[in-house]
Amino acid sequence: MSDTLHQTPLHALNLELGAKMVPFAGYEMPIQYKAGLMAEHLHTRSSAGLFDVSHMGQLRIAAKSGDVRDAALALETLIPADYAALGVHRQRYGLLTNDEGGIRDDLMVANMGQDLFVVVNASCKHQDADLIEKALGDRCIVTRHFDRALIALQGPEAQNALTSLCPAAADMKFMDAIETELAGVSVTLSRSGYTGEDGYEIGIAAKDAETVARALLAQPQILPIGLGARDSLRLEAGLCLYGNDIDPTTTPIEASLAWAIQKARREGGSREGGYPGADIVLRQAREGVSRKRVGLMAEGRAPVRAGAKLFADAEGTKEIGVVTSGAFGPTVNAPVAMGYVATEFADVDTALFAELRGKFVPVHVRAMPFVAPGFKR
Amino acid sequence: MTTYYTKSHEWIRLDGEEATVGITAHASEELGELVFVEAKDEGTEVAAGDTAAVVESVKAASDIYAPVAGTLSGFNTKLSDEPTLVGSDAEGEGWIYKMTVSNPDDLKGLLTAEQYKSL
Structure with a gap:
């Protein structure tokens, strides 16, 4: 394996678990573990699976004014989603657009009360952070947390498995996002994922990642799941893979992602348009594609x-x-x-x-x- | 009957003029559980190294090559309903296709079990 590839904070654990590692988005990532793709996929749908997705980029955006709504409004200049109305501890999917209305990346944005917590795709994270910093830098402080680990816990047993380690998890609804403790470690916890199943995504400081992963893997319901099964799971769930199903040449309307543009940002909405390529996206929404x-x-x-x-x-x-x-x-x-x-x-x-x-x-x-x-x- | 092997992980076993071809247990393990197997139509003439069949896992399709020149003469139709047979018995029940071999001596240019193992 080339030494130019990055390793996630869970690298040693992945090897210990018998992962088959492959290069992906500049990282050495587990494509599958011992159970194999088919078994891992089915286990996630029937029980719970743990995914190392630490290659994805975690960012924080804080408004210089101190008001998180200002950060949300600033981010709306790049994304056709309604983030100003996003409640505290709520998360929402979004799309970064280019001047042609094409999709630069898809991402998750959570309102953490003090600031916004953003998760972007691995292959886009540096360019996304550069773009956000350049566009929002006068009003916001953008902090990259690319060294942090991200674990996804997915499947119908995810809640039961997680609750013993983190009681707060049980009270969360889909797309809630909180700061909490898990196995004695501070984490960013959202009830979300990319498999179509119930589940959570857990942002963790690199030094604590293995502690959290081991505590989760000690739960009887949880098996480690590789990126191979993650791909078949997301495809069955109808979710887009950036670079395949959406890219800078596809618009949100062509991609059948108009649901990611809330009412306030559509034609006649209180904050209609106002993002790169808005004229094209608005016209396509009106006239079709x-x-x-x-x-x-x-x-x-x-x-x-x-x-x-x-x-x-x-x-x-x-x-x-x-x-x-x-x-x-x-x-x-x-x-x-x-x-x-x-x-x-x-x-x-x-x-x-x-x-x-x-x-x-x-x-x-x-x-x-x-x-x-x-x-x- | 001697079984011969290729660097591309096929095995071939000759019985008279007809040979049976499959993929090795090692290859099957690398591919993971199969969901679909298909060979080219009976009567298709192939040169050594031509694609004679395809196996598909959840994630990827892989070509299976003809180890030597010949004419395809049959497909293991059991695999249509049960492609996982390749995983459970790659060099037995999980055979993929049969072919009549143009020149039986061609097999001698392939790898022996020992040579394949040491790859």
Whole structure:
């Protein structure tokens, strides 16, 4: 393994747990542990799984005025979400846009009362922090906590497993975010994740990360889960992988992420627009788009994967889209995918064909998520 | 019957003119649990190193090559319903396809079990 790769604070523990390590976003990351991808995926859906996602970037944004609402309003100049109305100890998904209305990154923002707690994708974290600092630096202090660990605990047993170590966890609802203690360690705890299951994400100082991880892994419900299963879990949940399903060339409207733009930021809202590319996004919301991100299920058992071309006809003469993520869904027990199709082919149940090894396999547009979400609202 | 191996982790066993081909236990372990296996149609002529079949795990598709030149003559249809057979018995019940070999002597250029093990 190249020594230029970063290691997470849980690196030694990952090796001890028998993880197969791979390079990912500049880090040496566990792709799977001993149980293997399929078993890890199914265990997360039936019990609880622990994921080392410390490669993701944690940031804090504090307003120089001392009022967290000023930080929220400042961040709204980069993101078409309603953060000014985000309550204390609440978290909300968001999208950083570029001047063309494309997506620079997707992220989570929590109002921690004093400041905003932000989690961004690993591959974008430096450019995101630079962008936020440049745009907000006159009004806000942006602090990078890229050395901190982040653990996701996901699955229907996550609450039961966590409560003995952290009683406060039981009272949290989906997308609550608090500062608390877990196994005697100060953590940032949110009830969120990226698997479609109930669960938590835990931000921890690097020096304490292993203590927390070991305390969690000592719970009988919890197994360590690698990034391989994380990918199939998020795909079944209909969640986008940045760089595959969304990127600087796809807009929130094309990506079917208009739900991430709250009313206040839409046309006629109290803070309409006001973010990079707003004119394009607002126009697309009003007039429609020529392509949309949709869920797809192929007939048979063969997975249709990222890059597969989509056609309107079984002969493959009329190309109408492309698959951006695809795998075999262990819980669905069938191939699942998502991709972009011309809008006239985006309705649920539309019959399409995907090119697979020179053949044209029947696929249907299907509603996402592919599995019922387990969130505690 | 002697089993021969390739650097790309196939095994091949010749019985008369027809050979049976699969992937090694080591390869199967590396790939993880399989969800789909498919071979090219019967009658397809292949050169050594041509793609003859594909195996898919949750995460990735992997090509399975023809160890020697020949013509595909059958697919292990059990794998259509039970692709995990490859994982449980890679060099037995989990065989993938059969082929008639153009020149049986070609097998002698492949790896022996000992040579494969020492890779």
